Amino acid sequence: MQDETHTPFSKRPPDAIREDLHAAAHRVFGWKALRPEQVDAMVPLLGGRDVLAVMATGSGKSAIYQVPSLLLPGVTVVVSPLIALQNDQIAGLDHSAAPEAVAINSRQRESENESNWRAVLERDADYVFLAPEQLVKDDVLARLRDVQVSLLVIDEAHCVSMWGHDFRPEYLRLADARDALGRPPVVALTATASPPVREDILSALGMQDPIVIAGGFDRPNLDIAVERYTDDAEKRRAVVARVSSLTGPGIVYAATRKDTRRYADALREAGVEARCYHAGMRAHERREVHLGFLEGRCDVVVATSAFGMGIDKPDVRFVVHASVPDSVDSYYQQIGRAGRDGEQATALMFYRPEDLSLATFFTTHTPDEELIARVFAAVRAQSPTRLGRLRTELDVRGRRLSNAVNLLERCGALVSGRRGFCATDIPPEEALQRAVDAAAAGERLDRSRVDMMRGYAETRGCRRQFLLGYFGETLPRPCGECDTCREGARDRVTTDASPAGPAPNSRVVHADWGPGVVMSLEHDRVTVLFDAEGYRTLSLDAITESGVLTVNVEEPVA
Numbered sequence: 106m107q108d109e110t111h112t113p114f115s116k117r118p119p120d121a122i123r124e125d126l127h128a129a130a131h132r133v134f135g136w137k138a139l140r141p142e143q144v145d146a147m148v149p150l151l152g153g154r155d156v157l158a159v160m161a162t163g164s165g166k167s168a169i170y171q172v173p174s175l176l177l178p179g180v181t182v183v184v185s186p187l188i189a190l191q192n193d194q195i196a197g198l199d200h201s202a203a204p205e206a207v208a209i210n211s212r213q214r215e216s217e218n219e220s221n222w223r224a225v226l227e228r229d230a231d232y233v234f235l236a237p238e239q240l241v242k243d244d245v246l247a248r249l250r251d252v253q254v255s256l257l258v259i260d261e262a263h264c265v266s267m268w269g270h271d272f273r274p275e276y277l278r279l280a281d282a283r284d285a286l287g288r289p290p291v292v293a294l295t296a297t298a299s300p301p302v303r304e305d306i307l308s309a310l311g312m313q314d315p316i317v318i319a320g321g322f323d324r325p326n327l328d329i330a331v332e333r334y335t336d337d338a339e340k341r342r343a344v345v346a347r348v349s350s351l352t353g354p355g356i357v358y359a360a361t362r363k364d365t366r367r368y369a370d371a372l373r374e375a376g377v378e379a380r381c382y383h384a385g386m387r388a389h390e391r392r393e394v395h396l397g398f399l400e401g402r403c404d405v406v407v408a409t410s411a412f413g414m415g416i417d418k419p420d421v422r423f424v425v426h427a428s429v430p431d432s433v434d435s436y437y438q439q440i441g442r443a444g445r446d447g448e449q450a451t452a453l454m455f456y457r458p459e460d461l462s463l464a465t466f467f468t469t470h471t472p473d474e475e476l477i478a479r480v481f482a483a484v485r486a487q488s489p490t491r492l493g494r495l496r497t498e499l500d501v502r503g504r505r506l507s508n509a510v511n512l513l514e515r516c517g518a519l520v521s522g523r524r525g526f527c528a529t530d531i532p533p534e535e536a537l538q539r540a541v542d543a544a545a546a547g548e549r550l551d552r553s554r555v556d557m558m559r560g561y562a563e564t565r566g567c568r569r570q571f572l573l574g575y576f577g578e579t580l581p582r583p584c585g586e587c588d589t590c591r592e593g594a595r596d597r598v599t600t601d602a603s604p605a606g607p608a609p610n611s612r613v614v615h616a617d618w619g620p621g622v623v624m625s626l627e628h629d630r631v632t633v634l635f636d637a638e639g640y641r642t643l644s645l646d647a648i649t650e651s652g653v654l655t656v657n658v659e660e661p662v663a
Contacts, residue, residue: 126176133172140164156291157315166295179252207233210239243491246285254287262294278521326444328452331455341367354404357426368427381408384411421443422448461559471544473509481518488528491524549639574625606649
């Protein structure tokens with residue numbers, strides 16, 4: 106820990122801070138050097154600035170909080186969505202000379218949680234890991250206020266954004282929790298966040314004057330390809346045959362729980378040591394599969410998207426999608442689990458256009474209008490009102506309540522503060538309609554993300570350019586190494602010329618669809634994420650002739 110009489114980092118030269126960081130990383134973790142992008146995030150964080158770091162899987166995001174914590178006097182609170190992910194990070198800290206790290210969660214015995222709380226309160230532990238559902242509890246916040254929280258870490262920060270994937274409504278309460286803890290500096294970490302998702306994270310977490318570190322999405326060691334089929338049975342046979350021919354370990358993603366079992370059985374019949382994994386399995390069964398894969402006792406895991414965050418295995422040699430996923434965000438995070446050791450790995454998707462109907466089905470969410478109306482009425486009757494009181498009064502548990510509250514807050518019917526939620530001065534009928542409209546807009550966005558996935562699967566251009574453009578990075582020329590480039594599907598594989606059109610990340614306004622952000626620009630089309638309509642791909646010739654799309658000169662997207 107830093108000596109509390111030490112000169113504040115905000116008043117020290119950056120070069121001196123960098124030397125301290127490198128020295129601490131070497132002394133405690135044994136690392137020879139930190140990466141430049143890691144240090145670029147750490148220095149402003151030590152100076153009290155908020156930081157959003159969007160860095161590819163395996164790039165060392167955890168170091169961004171682990172090392173500065175060694176130089177700060179208080180406790181670092183890490184919000185992490187999965188217990189397995191918390192355990193992995195604690196295990197990593199335990200294998201170093203770092204101070205003690207503990208977790209507080211519902212899976213542990215009460216006696217273990219109390220012992221961990223004592224370690225935190227007595228300053229024997231420097232890192233405390235919590236799920237977002239834990240951090241928003243009044244009793245948890247009360248205990249943390251008894252210690253100095255020097256850093257608040259939001260891991261898997263894309264979960265805070267309804268524009269991203271793996272949205273967790275509890276994450277939207279973290280800005281209030283931060284206020285209750287005295288607004289310590291925040292570092293938000295994620296492997297995948299397109300520019301609009303980054304903007305949403307900054308807003309939802311109340312990050313002020315933040316430093317945004319984003320880049321390095323290109324994974325040149327991944328061999329990216331898509332195989333297209335029209336017949337389902339033929340596609341299934343091809344999946345089993347191709348996976349059987351690949352050298353593992355590997356992950357196969359399937360759309361349904363039933364498919365995970367079917368593919369795992371078929372692979373075992375083909376001589377592959379395969380296991381299935383999905384959220385419907387018992388916790389001990391999932392742990393057994395997880396550990397078996399990490400320890401090399403299982404070559405292939407066939408899983409739904411439930412098998413994801415927390416898979417810290419550098420030698421995964423392939424990630425195969427047996428069906429098209431629901432978004433480019435999910436797809437890119439999942440293939441990012443391959444080849445984290447830097448060696449060659451395969452990212453292969455089996456695409457059947459009809460499978461997109463299932464992905465579209467999963468994007469349909471009917472809002473609970475009765476619950477929304479009850480929530481607004483309860484808050485209107487007594488403002489401010491805390492979430493815990495709403496749970497008790499309305500006798501509603503789980504995400505149903507969080508979703509209703511978040512919809513009302515998103516549409517401006519509720520506002521949150523340190524003392525709880527307050528209702529705005531609008532009629533109940535208008536509050537309900539706004540919430541329903543917000544839910545409909547979210548559904549349109551989700552369906553447009555499925556359309557973007559179709560665009561990726563069916564593109565005749567460079568797939569790597571498509572993926573990087575989606576995340577706000579520009580690849581000047583086609584990679585020449587993905588399946589479309591290898592097959593010569595694009596006539597201009599060696600062309601360096603940039604297409605004429607609105608630049609990626611620029612803000613635009615459509616005559617009918619309103620404001621949006623340019624996601625990618627290809628030689629004949631532009632893809633825009635519109636605030637109200639989601640993703641749309643437009644012909645450059647059409648928008649040039651009609652003038653329907655204009656550039657809006659504002660600050661660039663984060």
